[in-house]
Amino acid sequence: MKRVFSGVQPTGNIHLGNYLGALKQFVELQDDHECIYCIVDMHAITVPQDPKELRDHILDVAALYLAVGVDPKKSIVFVQSDVPGHAELSWVLTCNSYTGELSRMTQFKDKSKNKESAPTGLFSYPVLMAADILLYDTDIVPVGNDQKQHIELCRDIAIRINNKYKKTFVVPDGRFLKEGARIMALDDPTKKMSKSAENIHSRISLLDEPSKIKKSIMKATTDSDGVVRFDVENKPGISNLLNIYSVLSGMTVPELEAKYEGKGYGDFKKDLVEVVVEALAPIKERYEQIRHSDELIEILKDGAVRADAIAKQTMKRVKENFGLGIE
Ligand code: ATP
Ligand code: LTN
Secondary structure, three states: OOEEEEEEOOOOOOEHHHHHHHHHHHHHHOOOOEEEEEEOHHHHOOOOOOHHHHHHHHHHHHHHHHHHOOOOOOOEEEEHHHOOHHHHHHHHHHOOOOHHHHHOOHHHHHHHOOOOOOOHHHHHHHHHHHHHHHOOOOOEEEOOHHHHHHHHHHHHHHHHHHHHOOOOOOOOEEEOOOOOOOOEOOOOOOOEOOOOOOOHHHOOEOOOOHHHHHHHHHHOOOOOOOOOOOEOOOEHHHHHHHHHHHHHHOOOHHHHHHHOOOOOHHHHHHHHHHHHHHHHHHHHHHHHHHHOOHHHHHHHHHHHHHHHHHHHHHHHHHHHHHOOOOO
């Protein structure tokens, strides 16, 4: 069976973009793959975090994984910092990556823009991500489109090390969905929907109340021509909403265009509110049941033990191939 690895940062506000771009794939893959899903808390501290909030957010994301359908009987679910191999391997990879290639990462450029000085962790973020992936001999990495560049870097580092030392790593492939791979911000459809955007109406978080969902969708930026038609170039706002409607309802975009022919954006948006509220209601209900349960902690502890066993084997091989340590 092929091995799958992916991670989400515990930075709050898990939104429709995270769900449709990444989490939905997590669930689809778990029946016929060996899946490992991580809450990447060490990535979260590349920007300042409140310690109490970070702890809470780790459990929030873990509960959301389970609420959307990740099944701990089929998949390993754990917290990154509970397995020391991530930090260990990250250093080895750091010594085999170049400042030039890291400087080209668009996420680093975006997040360090307008700052006089950026934390080194923000710069080496993609190396830690490569360590996450390579530590588990991962074949497939399901992520949103925005992670393409990071996956490419991970592959480059793995190939570089395999060529320089004995073959040490499996070279992974990214898995990106066609629809849902890039959900855009509701207030500015030229930017991706993001957890960290200031305007809360730019995103729909999975735990939003129906009244908030309604407000965000009704306020969503569209255009003035009033025709419900998919055209990313000229009508990015409506195209983004059509994309969300389509993935959540199972109707195709042409079917939706036909359904709303001759109708205005108001009718379309009202129906979309219903579709989103209905899709998120069961996730929210399961989340409430799981979030404060002892079971959640047990699942994460058990996941860390299982992940650590795989990580230890890889680190043994890495140390041997690099001549590190004495064993
Ligand atoms: P931020 O926007 O604050 O940087 P994020 O929303 O990108 O955070 P991550 O934890 O970094 O959140 O991403 C988790 C997963 O969600 C990744 O696989 C990422 O590719 C995916 N993802 C994030 N935003 C979107 C989006 N707008 N559309 C589709 N997938 C997305
Ligand atoms: N950088 C990713 C989160 C992440 C990740 C990973 C995804 C960290 N490590 C390993 C897949 C595999 C992001 O979504 N921003």
